[in-house]
Amino acid sequence: MWEYTDKVKEHFKNPKNVGEIENPDAVGVAGSLKCGDQLKLYLKIDENNVITDAKFQTFGCGSAVASSSILTEMVIGKTIEEAKKITNKEIAEMLGGLPPAKMHCSVMGREALEAAIANWEKVELPVKDKIVCQCYDVSLGDIAKSIEEGASTVDEVMEKTGAGMGCMKCRNFVKDIVNKELQK
Amino acid sequence: MKLIYLDNNATTKVDENVVSSMLPYFSEKYGNPSSIYDLAHISHDAIQEARETIKDFMGAETPNEIIFTSCGTESANMAIRGALAINKDKKHIITTEVEHHCVLNLYKELEENGYEATYIGVNECGELNLEELKNAIRPDTALVSVMHANNETGAIFPITEIAEVVKEINPETLVFSDCVQVAGKVKMNLKETKVDFASISGHKFHAPKGIGALYIKRRVKIPPLLIGGHQERMLRAGTENVPYIVAMGEAAKNCMQNFDEKIKKITYLRDKLEKGILDNVYNAILNSKAENKVPNTTNIGFQYVEGELILLYLNDLGICASSGSACTTGDLEASHVLRAQNVPFTALHGSIRFSLSHNTTEEEIDYVIENLPKVINKIIEISPFQKELKELKNKQC
Numbered sequence: 001m002w003e004y005t006d007k008v009k010e011h012f013k014n015p016k017n018v019g020e021i022e023n024p025d026a027v028g029v030a031g032s033l034k035c036g037d038q039l040k041l042y043l044k045i046d047e048n049n050v051i052t053d054a055k056f057q058t059f060g061c062g063s064a065v066a067s068s069s070i071l072t073e074m075v076i077g078k079t080i081e082e083a084k085k086i087t088n089k090e091i092a093e094m095l096g097g098l099p100p101a102k103m104h105c106s107v108m109g110r111e112a113l114e115a116a117i118a119n120w121e122k123v124e125l126p127v128k129d130k131i132v133c134q135c136y137d138v139s140l141g142d143i144a145k146s147i148e149e150g151a152s153t154v155d156e157v158m159e160k161t162g163a164g165m166g167c168m169k170c171r172n173f174v175k176d177i178v179n180k181e182l183q184k
Numbered sequence: 185m186k187l188i189y190l191d192n193n194a195t196t197k198v199d200e201n202v203v204s205s206m207l208p209y210f211s212e213k214y215g216n217p218s219s220i221y222d223l224a225h226i227s228h229d230a231i232q233e234a235r236e237t238i239k240d241f242m243g244a245e246t247p248n249e250i251i252f253t254s255c256g257t258e259s260a261n262m263a264i265r266g267a268l269a270i271n272k273d274k275k276h277i278i279t280t281e282v283e284h285h286c287v288l289n290l291y292k293e294l295e296e297n298g299y300e301a302t303y304i305g306v307n308e309c310g311e312l313n314l315e316e317l318k319n320a321i322r323p324d325t326a327l328v329s330v331m332h333a334n335n336e337t338g339a340i341f342p343i344t345e346i347a348e349v350v351k352e353i354n355p356e357t358l359v360f361s362d363c364v365q366v367a368g369k370v371k372m373n374l375k376e377t378k379v380d381f382a383s384i385s386g387h388k389f390h391a392p393k394g395i396g397a398l399y400i401k402r403r404v405k406i407p408p409l410l411i412g413g414h415q416e417r418m419l420r421a422g423t424e425n426v427p428y429i430v431a432m433g434e435a436a437k438n439c440m441q442n443f444d445e446k447i448k449k450i451t452y453l454r455d456k457l458e459k460g461i462l463d464n465v466y467n468a469i470l471n472s473k474a475e476n477k478v479p480n481t482t483n484i485g486f487q488y489v490e491g492e493l494i495l496l497y498l499n500d501l502g503i504c505a506s507s508g509s510a511c512t513t514g515d516l517e518a519s520h521v522l523r524a525q526n527v528p529f530t531a532l533h534g535s536i537r538f539s540l541s542h543n544t545t546e547e548e549i550d551y552v553i554e555n556l557p558k559v560i561n562k563i564i565e566i567s568p569f570q571k572e573l574k575e576l577k578n579k580q581c
């Protein structure tokens with residue numbers, strides 16, 4: 001069993017701000033059903049760029065739900081500029097820490113927030129910024145770069161970038177991407 | 185809060201008379217079975233008596249076919265490595281995609297050391313593809329390892345028929361069957377089969393953890409796994425774990441007593457639980473679909489919700505169950521067993537195994553049937569897949 005802090009337990013047992021916001025000003029999604037967790041974040045943002053309300057829906061483990069729940073508490077009242085600065089580490093710290101294999105849950109939180117803000121700012125996140133490995137925060141761009149720099153096998157790319165070296169659930173996905181990139 | 189233990193495929197509660205049977209062998213009858221005096225004889229005889237019981241329990245021909253080991257994993261390692269030592273010049277090995285890690289990970293290691301392995305798949309019900317197995321057997325096939333029952337779904341594989349087929353195609357190929365999950369649930373009769381090796385583990389049938397046995401068919405001669413003294417016919421050196429061997433013998437006796445009656449009750453409760461959940465939870469699907477399955481196990485997938493969260497909420501109600509196997513918690517990959525039988529990805533991460541024992545009561549099952557739907561509904565509320573869930577619900581009504 002995982003060692004979860006009391007704070008984590010409190011948040012997955014009684015998650016705050018669960019649900020959908022009607023007519024949200026921004027929505028951000030991270031993760032997918034296939035990968036085993038997904039977070040949908042809804043924001044209400046006023047004319048001063050302050051986040052006045054946040055709600056979430058999560059498919060995922062205890063720490064995914066806890067990360068989502070604490071994230072909504074963290075962003076409410078913050079300006080967009082302030083919210084942009086929230087890191088996955090801060091999310092984990094607010095929960096009193098997460099088991100190493102579960103850090104990807106906090107990354108999913110930050111990713112959903114980023115996506116929501118991009119949605120509000122009406123900017124498309126550049127494809128290269130798409131996160132492939134949540135554990136090590138490795139993007140498509142990082143993988144392409146490691147290949148440019150000489151990595152020529154899946155193992156070398158994983159070694160260089162760290163992708164797939166944590167919980168391993170992104171491994172097949174990483175392999176596909178690397179093989180595609182290598183074919184280019 | 186009362187504990188409702190429905191994880192008996194992970195481990196079981198040690199029966200009370202099993203505990204009392206082993207206690208004298210710590211500080212009263214503590215002689216080394218290899219020594220010469222009367223005190224030692226007591227230990228020696230106790231081991232032989234347990235060996236006789238395990239012989240009956242596994243349906244072996246002679247007690248000498250039973251070797252005591254420290255666990256199911258050790259038994260599997262001993263059988264597999266032993267078989268390969270016998271068939272030294274054969275470098276092809278076969279097993280199934282759904283074996284326990286004590287077989288799969290050893291096969292992976294063997295593959296790194298020059299062996300070629302074939303993994304036989306299962307159909308959507310979790311049943312083994314026998315044709316695929318037949319076609320895989322070659323002149324250089326050293327070993328076929330097929331579990332008797334799967335720990336996650338309870339699916340039973342027809343090992344008698346499998347061993348028959350294997351020997352017909354290649355009489356030199358050896359057959360190992362991991363029988364850990366059938367011990368105490370299905371009667372074993374190994375002497376009537378062509379299976380060469382079979383493993384069991386005490387803690388799965390109400391004996392303590394850390395004791396197991398390996399059945400080795402008469403006239404099959406393997407080299408020892410542990411080299412040292414003359415214990416266990418020199419096949420497994422090391423002073424015997426007398427109290428635990430006694431305990432496993434006692435637990436096996438318990439299993440054989442009123443066997444049919446106990447199994448009838450367990451089957452009734454398992455079926456009630458299965459039906460109760462499937463009828464009352466609209467996003468539930470059955471993963472334990474094999475026609476032939478052990479009586480105590482059911483595996484149910486809950487679509488669009490995640491398994492760990494279900495287990496954490498159940499834990500708060502005092503209900504112990506598991507997702508995947510105990511060994512795979514700590515690993516975030518969805519279960520290799522459920523993936524092998526193509527469980528829909530909507531349920532892959534939300535599958536829960538309930539495994540009962542003779543200690544399970546009807547009140548406990550009723551409590552779970554009453555409370556589980558509430559837990560699932562609470563988690564459904566958090567899910568981002570509201571649209572998909574609504575569609576499922578409408579379909580059900």
Ligand SMILES: Cc1ncc(COP(=O)(O)O)c(C=O)c1O
Pocket residue numbers: 193194254255256257258284286331333334335362364365385386394396
């Ligand atoms: C099918 C199967 N084989 C082998 C084992 C390993 O047994 P043990 O824990 O005694 O090593 C288990 C138990 O986890 C099992 O379920």
Ligand code: FES
Pocket residue numbers: 104132133134135136163164165166167168169170171
């Ligand atoms: S997401 Fe965990 S290793 Fe990549």
Ligand SMILES: [Zn+2]
Pocket residue numbers: 037060061062063064102104105
């Ligand atoms: Zn998670």
